[in-house]
Amino acid sequence: MKVGFVGLGRMGSAIAGRVLAAGHDLLVYNRTASKAADLEQAGARVAGSVEAVCEAREVVISMLADDAALEHVAYAPRGLVQSLPRGAVHLAMGTHGVQAVRRLDAAHREAGQFLIAAPVFGRPDAAAAGQLGIAAAGPAEQAHRCEPLFQAIGRRTFDAGTDPVGATAIKLANNFMIGCALESMGEAFSLVRKFGVAPAVLLDVLTNVSFSAPVFKIYGQIMVDESYDQVGFTANLALKDANLILAAADAARVPLACANVVRDRLLSAIAHGGGEKDWAVMAREQARSAGLD
Amino acid sequence: MKVGFVGLGRMGSAIAGRVLAAGHDLLVYNRTASKAADLEQAGARVAGSVEAVCEAREVVISMLADDAALEHVAYAPRGLVQSLPRGAVHLAMGTHGVQAVRRLDAAHREAGQFLIAAPVFGRPDAAAAGQLGIAAAGPAEQAHRCEPLFQAIGRRTFDAGTDPVGATAIKLANNFMIGCALESMGEAFSLVRKFGVAPAVLLDVLTNVSFSAPVFKIYGQIMVDESYDQVGFTANLALKDANLILAAADAARVPLACANVVRDRLLSAIAHGGGEKDWAVMAREQARSAGLD
């Protein structure tokens, strides 16, 4: 397939690499051109603008950091909406807000294009290994056209329906639940510490019985080790996500009591200087609230 | 070993069966005598009173429904504290509050006996198969004496220290985290439903990626199927546990924001008639708060 790619951060580069390795005709663009060097060496062509990366493409994939970046790429003069060929697909794989996705869907439709939202689950190393999960939503026929790409990129694709915002909601719901997992672990660790139990013992119990899942194993260990400086995902970015989640809840009229708790814990953690630490630092903040400074 | 056993509910019977099958000399007592019939047939002797079940025992195991039952068995005239031989162990395997356990520990010490708190993780079928997890805490030498019993009963024992209350705290923390898992899943399901996504799709994503653990698989399916009448653990019992958790938090001066959310959700669910439904009914109540009645 003739594929364009915008957004070559760590995740984007890994995904683009999978697309290229699967034999597709890949044209890439990144604001900071140097990030395209490895892909170019591996056989991708490099475009000098968003407009150029759209040229004669069937699909353009975006993997952008936030709604502002997405909206700039989409709506700037000679942006995606102006430049994508009629009938082509914008495959948006970043984590975005429901309102940004709704607006974008409308803009692409009006321009005779299609939006498939397909946020991913997993970290850059999983991406490089083709092991991402993908939740895809958008017009069925177009989603079908993207399947070769999904197979190149991920290990499993989840069908999230025909409205792109559905995939967005799933991604936000997943991230929200991770936040709740961190908060509840933080609360649980503080509770047992006050009764003389080492957090490592509780973690051992949890991950051997009901909570034998990656989110508890990985983040629980960070909390036990207090290794908040080994950052996978910062508290600042987590707050950005929490705000997207609460904005979705607002739009949908859903009270999310636990999401509020997560947002507040992040605000406190950031107020105490933890914004650039791993967001598991929520546990340290929870402990502080219990006098376990 | 010479073992006594008090409390032959579903869980107690399954555990007692394991102890008997492992070749120990088992004397059992239950307020409702009929519940001892199967064990008697399998070779256990049946005592007519708490006093009798303590006779010449090295260890008496209790598996009782709540603190009131435990305190009645322990402190009534001719109860456990009066009747257990000096030097013997009371192995308390039920889920109890930190204050009840602290008082009981003091009472046994004063009477020259030992308390080992050893709450279990798993359901009756896991108990029957010897697959429980056990968090054990109490004096090291006495905990060591109980190891043959732990091996008969469970698949793994976690060392929760020398203060019995530590094992209690671990059990409460685990149950608390399950409650948070239910609440956050309920919130997540409501969120995606409002964006047109079937809960089953979100559950599939969650349990394939970050949340591939029993608690999410089992309870998530109940929520997706709305099969709240197939009761594993009632909302009323869950509220009892939530109150034990918050009482522990109170004693320890730990604010547990998510535990409050869980308790409130249970109160609402019970206020709407769901007290005897499975506690996953929290999800239905969360949906109601979002207007998804």
Place this chain on the structure above:
Amino acid sequence: MKVGFVGLGRMGSAIAGRVLAAGHDLLVYNRTASKAADLEQAGARVAGSVEAVCEAREVVISMLADDAALEHVAYAPRGLVQSLPRGAVHLAMGTHGVQAVRRLDAAHREAGQFLIAAPVFGRPDAAAAGQLGIAAAGPAEQAHRCEPLFQAIGRRTFDAGTDPVGATAIKLANNFMIGCALESMGEAFSLVRKFGVAPAVLLDVLTNVSFSAPVFKIYGQIMVDESYDQVGFTANLALKDANLILAAADAARVPLACANVVRDRLLSAIAHGGGEKDWAVMAREQARSAGLD
């Protein structure tokens, strides 16, 4: 009237003084006898026991610190329930839990006595000036009998119905709302501080416009002055009340989201050493959570 009085703390002494001054035949009892000296000098007779203070009384008033004290006075051998004449009234003016009041009501009925719950609103100086508010509930005829006492004690009596627990609920609801007022002021002060506004300016606005009521004026000033060492009511006592409120909510199946926030703030404040400070110290704790240490 022939009146007995149990519980001569600061509040009790002030109320008893009003009863005596109104010309009633007053017999008083306090565990620490020395506290009765002033009243004795003013003309009250002093009884040596709960039993003695009930002798030939039409009404015995109790003003006790908590449920434990109330239950000791009520149920101990030769306590109120055993000693109060048939047909006499126990007028309970302390702040108690709904369950303690329900049990007590049943016990008095069984003994042919009456319980009127009549918690008061105001501080000891208001009590000494006969300016308390009183919420009274219990059998109508008996409540009517107590009216001369209410007129001696307070400036206004609110009819809370014929079930004593109704007056209890009103008192708890009022204290709960004071806690919410403190919490929301604390949050509001932190918010404006972060935008460069002195808390005193916000307090001036609040108390001049929508919040021109004692609770905001008095506690707001304590927060502005950070004069938490001038203690009206300690955080530890406030936590005791918060627990009574949440126990009532539990019994009634009412989720109280703000009450949880208040309880958690008190737990944090106490965990940070503020247990014996005025409970307005909640504002300092809220500020801490925002990094305003």
Place this chain on the structure above:
Amino acid sequence: MKVGFVGLGRMGSAIAGRVLAAGHDLLVYNRTASKAADLEQAGARVAGSVEAVCEAREVVISMLADDAALEHVAYAPRGLVQSLPRGAVHLAMGTHGVQAVRRLDAAHREAGQFLIAAPVFGRPDAAAAGQLGIAAAGPAEQAHRCEPLFQAIGRRTFDAGTDPVGATAIKLANNFMIGCALESMGEAFSLVRKFGVAPAVLLDVLTNVSFSAPVFKIYGQIMVDESYDQVGFTANLALKDANLILAAADAARVPLACANVVRDRLLSAIAHGGGEKDWAVMAREQARSAGLD
């Protein structure tokens, strides 16, 4: 003074009427021109555009419904920022978000103009009577210039410092506290109802003792009467405000636990069809959560 006025809703018209009555030279503009008729008859001149209403003005007052309206008036071509004379003051009296005010302050400074934020406290009838409270913030000299206007409009002006955002924070904090007052009253009413007490009795106690302030009297009565169709301020508008408050909290890194509860209650009330009812409908929603449907 030569005064311009933009935004002649109910509140704006009342304020503009006060300015005119105080003898100032008043030029008014409203998108819907008909709303200017009464003021024109009373002697104001009517401008046909934002540009025209700025002509030769010392001060232009805006009273606009939300940030979107403010930003349109300010930044549209020939808007306030382009049209206001150098050295003139934009006196913004609406309720706006901290980020909108910060951007506007910067824009006016860059254009050699001044922003004074001066949100008001009170309803249209208080405005017509010159009885509003005003919290004013901005450069001291310019705030001083506005004093004749403040005297015409309000009964008291609160000095909120030299940064306009300070006045914004005060207004948001006040509205936040009103929301908390409504939520806590709703919770309190549900609690006492469950114990057989009529809400009117609790309201009587509250407003006679600690909570003798307008916010409790007015909104409490609406709750007691369940007269949610007599709308002072809709739940939808209250949600808009709640989001401004939480956005301010986000910007300032202040966790606001009670504000979250308020927002969630509003979301539930709106999800159940109460968006256009008076926001005291929060109490009905709280009751629903307790099974008091």
